[in-house]
Amino acid sequence: MKKWSLLTLVGADQQAIVAAVTRVLAEADCELGETSMMRMGGSFAMMLRVRHENQDLATLLKEVCGQLSLHLHIDDDVDTASSAMEPDVNITVYGADRSGIVAEVTGILATAGLNIIDLETAMAGTADKPIYIMTIEGQALQGVDALTEAAKMISDGVELNIIPIQTLRA
């Protein structure tokens, strides 16, 4: 009986990490599902859903994690089907960097029914005047108008764009 696990691997970024890790998984007949992998700061972070024959993934990956100095965390994933959820709203936020901006924006939008599917933030601007940029894809469980209304409570100086997603099927 095959099962799904969620692997999280993090380590100092270096070339060909993805190839090294996924080769070990492929040679052990582990199937990849959804994955998300990116450089964050000087680190490289990988999250992979893996379907396998109840293997000991920690032992399987021990050697490659040692070679590349990767931290490994394994969770069993109960979701057996595709976990894809359809976003119906796209939100971009930016402004002068200050502490608490993500907490404020997500907190206010959560009360208006925002279910976040995907969120990314980045720092930009100059060293003395940094700016913060956030992009969100999510579901507006109470409708996009509720989010737009709630967004008025967000502090001045934070630019916010709320754009409905109307997925085309053809």
Add this chain to the structure above:
Amino acid sequence: MAVLEIIHYPDQRLKQESEPVTVFDQALKDFLSELEETRLSGPGAVGIAAPQVGVAKRIAIVDVSKLKKPVDNHGYLLMINPEITHWEGMEKGREGCLSVPDFTGNVIRAEKIKIRFQNSEQQWTEFETTGYEARAIQHEIDHLDGMLFLDRLVSRRTDLFERKVYKK
């Protein structure tokens, strides 16, 4: 009349360029009816192209007039030998495809296009269209050129280039 079978990628027929229609006969009209019936059988499909039923001819249907959230539209469009003659602007939007089940992704399309095509009586029509209808037409004409929306996927990180519709 019958609902035709929709073929799914990796069927390589979806990657082939389709041939122009040169014979406008009753068989063509029968096929158009079946293609429309097939579109209507798909869940919420606003368009369909002949290659999606394995027919390599330059025929597509688009109808965005019945959406829950209405958009500007030209009604039911049956397009034979369609050509885009002008493109303007760029806009990102989310697309899915009857030939690629269980996946949607972000694609950049022209915001405004000029389109010309023939009807089943061989008459040409030309007009400009924008937004969602323009996107649907571009998606369909891609099918006629052996392209899928998968060939045009973009990262979410292009978000900042979107036009603003709400400013706090």
